[in-house]
Amino acid sequence: MTANTQIPLFALLTSLLASVIIFALPEKGHRLRTSVNLAAAGLKLILVGVMVWGIFHGQSFEFAFTMLPGVQFVLRADALSMLFAGLSAVLWLLTTIYAVGYLEDSPNRSRFFGFFSLCVASTMGIALAGNLFTFFLFYEMLTLSTYPLVVHRGTRQALKAGRNYIIYTLTGGAVLLLAIAWLHGLVGDLPFRPGGHFSGLEPELQGPLTLVFVLLIAGLGVKAALVPLHGWLPQAMVAPAPVSALLHAVAVVKAGAFGIVRVVCEIYGLEAASQMGLLSGLALVSAITIIYGSTRALYQLDLKRRLAFSTISQVSYIILGVSLFGPVGVAGGLVHLVHQGIMKITLFFCAGNYAETLGVHRIDELDGAGRRMPGTSVAFTLGAFGMIGAPPLAGFVTKWTMGTGALAVGMDWVVVVLVVSSLLNAAYFLPILHRIWFAGQQQAWPHERRWGRLETSAWLLWPPLITAVALIVIGLLASMPFSPLSWVNLIVEQEVMQ
Amino acid sequence: MMQSSALLLLAVLLPFASLLLALNPRWQTIYRYCLPVLPLPALLLALLAEPGWWLEMPWLLNGGLWGLDELRRAFLILTALLWSVAGLFATGYLPDRKLRRFCVFWTLTLAGNLGLTIAGDIASFYSFFALMTFAGYGLVVHEGSEEANRAGRVYLAMAVVGEMAILTGLLMAAQLSGSAMLAEIPAALVDAEQRWLIMLLLIAGFGVKAGLPLLHFWLPLAHPVAPTPASAVLSGAMIKAGLLGWLVTLPFGQVSLPMWGNILVVLGTIGSLGAAALGVRQVRPKTVLAYSSISQMGLMVLMVGAALAHAEAAGAILAVLALYVLHHGLAKGSLFLSTAMAVPAGQGSRWGFWVLIALPGLSLAGLPFTSGAAAKLAMKEVLQPAGFGFFMADYLPALMTAGAIATLLLIWRFLWAQGQVARAGANPACMWLGWGLATASSLALFWWLPWHPSLPGIIWVASMVESAWSLAWPMIIATVLAAMAWKSVKQR
Numbered sequence: 001m002t003a004n005t006q007i008p009l010f011a012l013l014t015s016l017l018a019s020v021i022i023f024a025l026p027e028k029g030h031r032l033r034t035s036v037n038l039a040a041a042g043l044k045l046i047l048v049g050v051m052v053w054g055i056f057h058g059q060s061f062e063f064a065f066t067m068l069p070g071v072q073f074v075l076r077a078d079a080l081s082m083l084f085a086g087l088s089a090v091l092w093l094l095t096t097i098y099a100v101g102y103l104e105d106s107p108n109r110s111r112f113f114g115f116f117s118l119c120v121a122s123t124m125g126i127a128l129a130g131n132l133f134t135f136f137l138f139y140e141m142l143t144l145s146t147y148p149l150v151v152h153r154g155t156r157q158a159l160k161a162g163r164n165y166i167i168y169t170l171t172g173g174a175v176l177l178l179a180i181a182w183l184h185g186l187v188g189d190l191p192f193r194p195g196g197h198f199s200g201l202e203p204e205l206q207g208p209l210t211l212v213f214v215l216l217i218a219g220l221g222v223k224a225a226l227v228p229l230h231g232w233l234p235q236a237m238v239a240p241a242p243v244s245a246l247l248h249a250v251a252v253v254k255a256g257a258f259g260i261v262r263v264v265c266e267i268y269g270l271e272a273a274s275q276m277g278l279l280s281g282l283a284l285v286s287a288i289t290i291i292y293g294s295t296r297a298l299y300q301l302d303l304k305r306r307l308a309f310s311t312i313s314q315v316s317y318i319i320l321g322v323s324l325f326g327p328v329g330v331a332g333g334l335v336h337l338v339h340q341g342i343m344k345i346t347l348f349f350c351a352g353n354y355a356e357t358l359g360v361h362r363i364d365e366l367d368g369a370g371r372r373m374p375g376t377s378v379a380f381t382l383g384a385f386g387m388i389g390a391p392p393l394a395g396f397v398t399k400w401t402m403g404t405g406a407l408a409v410g411m412d413w414v415v416v417v418l419v420v421s422s423l424l425n426a427a428y429f430l431p432i433l434h435r436i437w438f439a440g441q442q443q444a445w446p447h448e449r450r451w452g453r454l455e456t457s458a459w460l461l462w463p464p465l466i467t468a469v470a471l472i473v474i475g476l477l478a479s480m481p482f483s484p485l486s487w488v489n490l491i492v493e494q495e496v497m498q
Numbered sequence: 499m500m501q502s503s504a505l506l507l508l509a510v511l512l513p514f515a516s517l518l519l520a521l522n523p524r525w526q527t528i529y530r531y532c533l534p535v536l537p538l539p540a541l542l543l544a545l546l547a548e549p550g551w552w553l554e555m556p557w558l559l560n561g562g563l564w565g566l567d568e569l570r571r572a573f574l575i576l577t578a579l580l581w582s583v584a585g586l587f588a589t590g591y592l593p594d595r596k597l598r599r600f601c602v603f604w605t606l607t608l609a610g611n612l613g614l615t616i617a618g619d620i621a622s623f624y625s626f627f628a629l630m631t632f633a634g635y636g637l638v639v640h641e642g643s644e645e646a647n648r649a650g651r652v653y654l655a656m657a658v659v660g661e662m663a664i665l666t667g668l669l670m671a672a673q674l675s676g677s678a679m680l681a682e683i684p685a686a687l688v689d690a691e692q693r694w695l696i697m698l699l700l701i702a703g704f705g706v707k708a709g710l711p712l713l714h715f716w717l718p719l720a721h722p723v724a725p726t727p728a729s730a731v732l733s734g735a736m737i738k739a740g741l742l743g744w745l746v747t748l749p750f751g752q753v754s755l756p757m758w759g760n761i762l763v764v765l766g767t768i769g770s771l772g773a774a775a776l777g778v779r780q781v782r783p784k785t786v787l788a789y790s791s792i793s794q795m796g797l798m799v800l801m802v803g804a805a806l807a808h809a810e811a812a813g814a815i816l817a818v819l820a821l822y823v824l825h826h827g828l829a830k831g832s833l834f835l836s837t838a839m840a841v842p843a844g845q846g847s848r849w850g851f852w853v854l855i856a857l858p859g860l861s862l863a864g865l866p867f868t869s870g871a872a873a874k875l876a877m878k879e880v881l882q883p884a885g886f887g888f889f890m891a892d893y894l895p896a897l898m899t900a901g902a903i904a905t906l907l908l909i910w911r912f913l914w915a916q917g918q919v920a921r922a923g924a925n926p927a928c929m930w931l932g933w934g935l936a937t938a939s940s941l942a943l944f945w946w947l948p949w950h951p952s953l954p955g956i957i958w959v960a961s962m963v964e965s966a967w968s969l970a971w972p973m974i975i976a977t978v979l980a981a982m983a984w985k986s987v988k989q990r
Contacts, residue, residue: 390632391625392559400560400621400669407673415669419662426658437599438639438647480557 007051008075009063011085012124014044015092019117027110034100037113041093044124048089051077052482056490064130070189073137074130078194079491080266083334083484084258085127087341088250092120094463098349099242101459102356112152116243118145119251126255131191132180132267135259139176139223142255143169149243150236161235168222168232169252176219176259183212183267192262194494196269198276206276209268213278216263217285224256224319225312227289233312234296237304241352244304248311249345254337257318261334264322265495274325283323287417289316294424303351303363306428307344310387313421314340321402324414327492329405332398334491338484339386339394342471346383349464350376357456359447363432368441373455377436379468384429386471389422394471397478397485502551506564506616509540509578513609517602526598533585533604534932540612541578547571552618559621560678566616572820573742574615576827577735579939581608584734587835587932588727590925596640600725603636607736610634614739619679620668627664627743630736631657631707637728638720649719656716660706664743667699671747684749693749697758700747708740709792710799711768717792718776722784726838729784730936733791734831738823741798745819750805751812756888759807762799763890767897769796774904783837783916787830790908794826794862797877797901800894804881807888811880818876825869828940829858835933837916840923856913858940863906863973866966869944874902875965899972906976914984 018040025033051061054077061077077085099116103109122145125138143166151162183190186208190197198209222229233253237244247253264273264282273279293313300306317340321333353376354360354369370377386393391400399418406414451457478485513536519529544566552565566574585604592600610630617623635657639650672678674696675686687693706713721733749755770793777789798819805815836855841848861868878898883891962969 385632390628391621396625397559399665403665403669404673407670415666419666422665423658423662430654430658434639434647434650437636438642438650440642476559477557478559479561 004054004059004061005063007047008061008077008128011044011047011051011077011089012075012121012128014040014047015117015121015124019114019121022110022117023114025110027108030109033110033113037096037100037117038093040117041089041096045089045093048082048085052082052086055079055082056482062130067133070184071133072131072189072191074134074191075125075128076130076192077128078192079487079494080192080194080261080334081127081129083337083487083491084254085124087254087338088120088123088127091246091250091341091345091467094466095242095246095345097459098245098352098463099240101457102240102242102352104457104459108152111148112240115145115148116246119149119246121145123251123255126258129192131189132183132263133189135262136173136177136180139255139259140173142251143173146243146247146252150239150247152240152243153238155238158238161232161238165232165236168229172219172222172229174219175215179212179215179219182208182215186212190267192266194266195496196266196272198268198272201272201276210276210278213263213268213273213276217260217282220256220259220263221285222256223252224260224315225253225289225293226256226285226316226319227292227312230289230293230312234305234308237308241304241348241355244308245345245348245352248308248348249341253311253315254341257315257337260319261322261337265330270322270325270330270495279323279325283320283411283414286316286320286323287414289313290320290417290421291424294421294428298424298428300428301362301364303354303361303366303432304348306363306432307347307351310347310425310428311340311344313425314344314387317398317402320414320417321405324402324405324409324411326405326409327496328408329402329411329414330495331485331488331492332400332402332405335401335484335488336398339398339471339474342467342474343383343386343393343395346379346464346467346471347387349460349467350380350383353456353460353464356460357449357451358445360445363435365446366432366435367439369435370437371441372445375455375461375465379464380436381433382468382471383464384433386475388425388429389418391475392472393475394484395475397475401485502548503553505539505543505546506551506553509543510564510609510613510616512536512539513605513612516605520598520602523598526594526601529601530589530592530597533588533601534582536585536605536608537578537581537612540574540616541582543616544571544574544578547574559619559625561619562622563618563679564616564622565618569745569816569820570615570742572824573738574612576738576824577611577615580735580827580831580936581611581731583932583935583939584727584730584831584835585932586935587730587838587929588725590928590930590932591725591727591838599636600640603633603640604728606633607637607731611731611736611739615742618681620672620683621678623680623746624664624668627739628661630739631661634732634736637724637732640725640728641723643723646723649716649723653716653720656706656713660703660713663699663703663706665703667696667703668747670696670699680746683747684752687749688753697748701744701758701762704740704743704747706740707737707743708799709737709769709795710740711765711772711792711796714769714773714792718780718785718788721788721791722782726784726834727932729787729837730831730834733788733834734827737791737795738827741795741802741819741823744802745816748802748806750816751809754807754809754887756807759803759888760890762803762806763894763897766796766799766801766803767893769793769799770897770901771796771904774908777908778911780911781915781918783912783919784834786908786912786915787833787837790833790862790905790912791830793901793904793908794830797898798822798826800897800901801877801881804886804891804894807891808886811886814880818873818880821876822873825873825940825944826862828936828944829862829870832858832933832936832940833862833912835929835936839920839929839933840925841920842924843922852913852917854937855916856909858937859909859912860906860973861940863909863976864902864969865973866962866969869940871962871969872944874898874969875962878968902969902972903976903979906973907980910977910980
């Protein structure tokens with residue numbers, strides 16, 4: 001059983017140690033740094049794979065010690081944490097490959113990759129955290145390790161965005177800490193537990209617990225970019241493309257959404273939360289965020305900014321899903337954690353490719369890009385259709401599952417939200433696709449670079465192609481074992497059985 | 499069983515596999531000559547299919563089920579045949595410019611159209627339907643002109659809204675039936691509380707594709723601007739996908755819905771006569787043909803309405819509808835292809851050429867001993883008002899006659915318009931072959947195609963002699979009207 005206690009710790013340490021080693025390496029050691037990076041990412045993928053296999057066969061993985069009296073540090077691998085850890089491990093590997101190509105010959109790579117690994121270590125910790133306190137530690141570590149990445153370019157715009165980011169997230173963190181402390185005072189140290197803790201609750205605790213819930217959501221909602229706490233996200237897109245990709249797909253926004261899932265499902269419990277009337281409010285806020293994000297995205301002329309507003313909208317699908325009362329809706333929300341990650345990382349990779357290869361940042365400069373960069377453009381097209389929810393891509397599986405879940409519990413209005421959001425998604429993605437494939441190139445590319453036979457560097461081309469294929473496969477094979485949907489159904493079974 | 503599964507998979511996967519040819523720009527010449535081959539496994543499947551050829555794929559989406567029943571078989575014959583001859587035509591028609599892009603979108607649209615015809619589960623059906631819709635955009639805007647882009651925008655906007663209506667309708671229906679299969683939907687709709695809403699969503703959603711009046715605006719814009727072989731499949735085959743959508747989801751034969759029947763009969767009438775009224779005022783031959791498609795779809799909507807209104811008659815009507823679909827698709831495909839043909843030199847061959855162009859058109863209007871006559875007679879046979887109890891039923895014979903007159907007026911208009919713009923010259927061999935095969939299959943092959951067992955006997959040649967007059971007099975009226983109009987124009 002020793003192995004079972006160690007594995008979660010090792011999974012965390014792979015990226016933590018990689019980070020330390022990379023900081024220690026000289027700036028010039030390009031090859032060695034890349035090897036360390038890729039080896040760590042590969043190792044972590046294996047460790048996560050071992051845990052997924054173990055959990056599927058009923059094993060448990062836990063590492064814990066007492067930090068202060070009454071406060072435990074717990075790393076535990078359960079089905080839900082594997083959803084996030086698996087996503088993070090797979091996308092870390094791809095993003096590392098991408099980042100190596102993207103930052104070729106640029107300064108401060110050592111610093112970049114050091115913080116990059118630290119950031120991934122934090123997401124691992126967030127995924128594996130077994131209670132709110134441990135979760136909070138890594139949540140704040142994530143904030144601190146992403147700041148240097150956001151301001152990496154060091155331009156005035158980047159520094160401004162970084163300042164904004166740090167103000168938003170630290171304030172959110174403070175609110176979260178307050179809420180956690182209050183909750184600790186009320187009911188003590190609560191581990192995350194399927195089904196939650198508050199099913200048979202004394203009435204006098206209801207009032208404070210409702211307040212704590214609001215605070216928790218407010219704290220977590222900053223990173224999850226819930227309206228009106230989303231202001232930092234569109235600015236943070238000044239970060240280099242691999243950072244944006246990771247920020248939008250796995251690290252920051254997902255950490256917030258994942259935290260909300262933990263709080264709703266495993267602290268309060270779905271049943272208790274809905275009985276206390278907490279879920280209706282959450283559903284409303286997320287529905288507003290979905291529509292708001294999509295509407296704002298329509299008006300953006302910068303490609304990455306449009307994608308950023310799209311993230312605001314899409315991440316709230318997850319939150320809307322868990323506030324749908326019923327198991328099918330929760331499954332739809334949780335599965336979007338993975339689906340949105342893969343779709344959005346594809347889109348950001350592609351946006352990065354257009355910027356790096358052609359110097360294109362604005363949507364109206366994309367005319368005719370499909371001819372010049374067919375591989376990237378095919379990946380972008382698939383990502384965009386996935387976001388719209390076109391079948392049989394990953395986004396469709398989300399939409400169908402959530403829609404079914406909403407109808408099953410009589411929340412028909414959610415279907416309207418999904419449809420309106422899909423229409424808006426179509427309205428802001430399809431014109432881009434028209435430009436890419438059907439508009440003729442009007443002027444020379446702003447800053448074109450050439451890489452031999454391929455349309456762009458192979459390091460930049462393969463990651464989006466792989467994720468684009470993945471989003472077809474996980475859509476088409478949604479009913480296979482170990483598909484995100486099947487895994488999520490496993491989680492939901494546990495949540496509801498309690 | 500093994501072979502049928504293999505053939506089913508091949509029919510759908512071959513178009514996808516051909517996308518590999520797009521990887522290298524130098525392979526586009528090979529790709530061009532592959533276009534007519536891609537639908538052939540599907541055609542083989544449609545011709546050989548036997549009951550019980552269903553392939554279950556529980557690992558696909560929410561559980562996949564592909565196969566053919568009698569209804570889908572007729573649709574698949576048309577789809578595969580028309581795509582194949584249009585593909586043949588395209589190999590001669592297409593310039594080298596942007597050939598690769600055209601081939602990719604052609605293939606994707608084809609894959610969607612074939613796939614939706616054999617899909618038995620909701621998720622595959624909707625996936626293929628969406629694939630056809632979105633890839634079809636590439637065909638519509640291919641020419642890249644301002645007009646094509648505008649038509650594409652209207653097409654896409656309406657199609658996306660239609661997709662959303664379909665999605666919502668299917669979601670609600672699947673929730674009711676508790677199954678991922680299309681076949682469970684009709685029964686689940688019978689006593690559903692929200693039946694009206696689900697039916698409204700499905701009728702409107704698929705109606706966009708089928709050119710239902712008020713949802714048709716994109717159609718006369720988009721069908722004509724596409725390259726000619728694409729127009730042929732848009733108007734001949736893809737328009738039928740909307741109809742198929744209705745036929746596999748609405749509760750035919752389960753419950754009589756006179757209210758929906760009346761609405762659809764009225765809509766069908768508006769479609770068939772209104773489109774003709776608008777169509778005869780068009781100048782461009784392809785636009786006239788697009789309106790003619792809306793008009794013909796109107797007649798099919800009429801039948802859909804009657805089948806919804808009267809559960810007992812639904813089986814027979816659906817069989818006739820399949821016949822009509824086959825007839826119209828082949829004839830319309832042939833007509834569209836003929837718009838790109840140059841008129842050969844020489845008095846005799848010119849006359850023969852125009853006769854060959856006119857024949858599928860006359861067939862649409864019900865010329866005796868053509869597929870159109872068979873379809874029209876069968877339609878009359880099953881739409882006898884005596885058997886129906888709904889309000890609009892009494893008007894059905896009159897409406898059908900009016901429809902026949904309107905059809906032929908449009909055809910005369912088309913021939914006149916085509917005569918204005920047709921250029922003299924030579925045609926590539928592949929275009930001759932594609933158009934010739936389309937015309938031949940519309941006129942001759944039609945009679946050898948496998949038939950639905952429950953069709954009325956009246957459609958056969960022997961009985962057609964007796965009813966020749968009933969077919970001929972609306973045509974005479976239309977011809978007289980057309981001649982009068984032509985004369986008055988000439989005098990002006």
